[in-house]
Amino acid sequence: MILTEDMYVPALRWRQGEYQALARLAAVAKDRIVPYVTIPEVEFDFELWQPKKTVQEHVHPFAARFKAKWGQRPAWVGVHPSISGEPMGDGRDIFTYVFEAMRTFQANAMPAVPLDASSPMIASVAGIVATDGLGAAIAVRLEDLMKPDARTRIEALAAALGVSLHEIDLIVDLGAPNFEPYNAFAGALIAAMQKLGDLHAFRNFVVIGTAIPETFKDIAKGADQLPRHDWLFYQALLGKMPVGVRQPNYGDYTIVHPEFKALDMRMIKAAGKLVYTTSAAWEVRKGGAFNDNRAQMHGHCASIVASGKFDGAGYSSGDEYIARCAVHKEGPSNQTRWKEVAINHHITRVLDDLATLGAAP
Numbered sequence: 001m002i003l004t005e006d007m008y009v010p011a012l013r014w015r016q017g018e019y020q021a022l023a024r025l026a027a028v029a030k031d032r033i034v035p036y037v038t039i040p041e042v043e044f045d046f047e048l049w050q051p052k053k054t055v056q057e058h059v060h061p062f063a064a065r066f067k068a069k070w071g072q073r074p075a076w077v078g079v080h081p082s083i084s085g086e087p088m089g090d091g092r093d094i095f096t097y098v099f100e101a102m103r104t105f106q107a108n109a110m111p112a113v114p115l116d117a118s119s120p121m122i123a124s125v126a127g128i129v130a131t132d133g134l135g136a137a138i139a140v141r142l143e144d145l146m147k148p149d150a151r152t153r154i155e156a157l158a159a160a161l162g163v164s165l166h167e168i169d170l171i172v173d174l175g176a177p178n179f180e181p182y183n184a185f186a187g188a189l190i191a192a193m194q195k196l197g198d199l200h201a202f203r204n205f206v207v208i209g210t211a212i213p214e215t216f217k218d219i220a221k222g223a224d225q226l227p228r229h230d231w232l233f234y235q236a237l238l239g240k241m242p243v244g245v246r247q248p249n250y251g252d253y254t255i256v257h258p259e260f261k262a263l264d265m266r267m268i269k270a271a272g273k274l275v276y277t278t279s280a281a282w283e284v285r286k287g288g289a290f291n292d293n294r295a296q297m298h299g300h301c302a303s304i305v306a307s308g309k310f311d312g313a314g315y316s317s318g319d320e321y322i323a324r325c326a327v328h329k330e331g332p333s334n335q336t337r338w339k340e341v342a343i344n345h346h347i348t349r350v351l352d353d354l355a356t357l358g359a360a361p
Contacts, residue, residue, distance in 0.1 A: 001034070001074045001108070001134075003204045006358045008033045008350050009171075009251030010343075011208050011258070013040040013080075014062060017339030018256075023069040024317035024344050032351050035075045036112060036137070036171060036208065036251060037066075039094065041082040056089035063101030072105070076137045076169065078112035084121060095124045103132070112137035112171065113161075115144050115153055126161045135167035135203060142174050146188075151196045165201040172248065174209030176257060179229040182236035190240060199246035207234070208251030212282070214259055216273060219286055223303060226282045231353065238357075250354060254343045255282065274300040274322070274338060277346040278309045279353055290335055297332035301325040311349070318344035 003009075012018040014037050022035060042051045042058045051058075066075075079094050088097045095111055102109050111125045115138060129136050138157055144150055158168050172193075179185055189207075199205050211229035213219070219226075234250050241247055255275045269289035274297065276283040285300035287293065304310050305326045313323035318341040324330040 003034060003249045006032060006354045007249060008354055009036050009206045009208060009249055010347055011036040011251055011253045013038050015040060017336045018343060019065060019069040020340040021343035021347065025347060029348055029351055030073060033347060037075050038078045038080055041080045055083055055086040059088060059094055059098065062098055066102060066107065067105050072108050074108045076112040077109050085118060093120060093124045095121065095128060099128045110134045110136055112139055115140045115157060117157065122160045129161055129163055135163055135169065136161055137169040137171050139171045139173050142177060145172055145192045166203055168202050169204040169206065170202040172207045174207060176210050179211060179233040182233045183240065185233065186237040186240045189237065194245065205246055205248045206251050207248040210253040210257060212253065212255055212257050214257040216271065216286060219284055221286050224284045226284060228281055232280065235357065254346045270335065272296045272300065274304060275342045276304050277349040283307060283309055294332035298325055298328055316345050316348040318342065
């Protein structure tokens with residue numbers, strides 16, 4: 001599986017809002033993305049002060065849901081660090097358990113491991129790679145990329161997985177850095193990339209990151225804009241890439257911060273908000289506590305539709321829902337649905353951005 005330059009890598013935790021957003025994409029959009037899926041941490045029950053599920057209960061439905069929502073389309077699958085070392089009910093590790101289940105429907109899924117993967121994880125993924133023959137992804141954090149031994153560590157991990165670099169997808173995970181000033185950061189990143197040697201040695205080369213805030217508590221009520229620094233930076237990065245150096249594919253964390261943590265909702269009243277992606281910014285409409293006034297979402301949607309930034313009801317499944325909610329033909333639903341709506345539109349918008357970037361003279 002080789003990414004073309006107009007393909008996009010959304011990094012998603014496998015929760016309902018995320019997998020529903022994927023499932024409801026148009027087929028032409030699905031054809032141009034390869035999601036980097038993480039089996040997320042177990043949610044916490046703050047009232048009982050214990051995890052809501054066992055690891056077995058949490059992970060077991062993954063393969064069936066993946067089949068239903070993504071089928072045999074390609075994806076990378078990783079495991080959140082908080083559970084990656086936990087055994088399933090029968091003693092198998094999570095990677096082995098999940099990939100054996102996905103093998104029953106010929107999933108086109110590749111394991112993704114961090115550069116600092118544990119020995120048991122490496123052994124498990126090496127077995128998966130040997131069985132499936134689809135290669136693997138290595139995810140490298142920005143701080144590791146900047147170290148002088150990055151290439152050596154990547155080569156050592158690939159060897160331990162039993163594959164050549166041509167079967168490795170290199171995913172550079174920037175996290176949520178300060179992207180500004182773009183040119184200075186781009187220069188530092190390019191210098192670190194060049195220390196990795198020939199980037200064409202890897203099967204695929206992807207850079208992901210985000211400028212979405214971890215929380216929207218500091219965003220004022222009403223209408224606001226947040227610059228898409230990650231996307232604006234990526235354009236600056238491509239503009240500074242020296243001739244002959246491989247350009248990375250673009251990836252991001254859609255509209256969810258990678259370090260987002262579930263909060264005790266008994267103590268916090270989350271605001272009703274709509275995050276709508278445009279080519280340079282996120283249009284944010286934010287009101288009061290969602291559960292105290294769900295009807296506020298009609299106003300948020302109407303504001304987006306009237307903003308001049310709306311892409312139209314036919315643009316995506318998410319846009320259709322926004323248009324219908326704006327005129328009270330859909331109800332305000334729940335916050336998971338609004339995450340789905342925002343992510344579904346975001347992915348569609350990014351694909352158009354990439355197509356436009358590729359067509360630029």
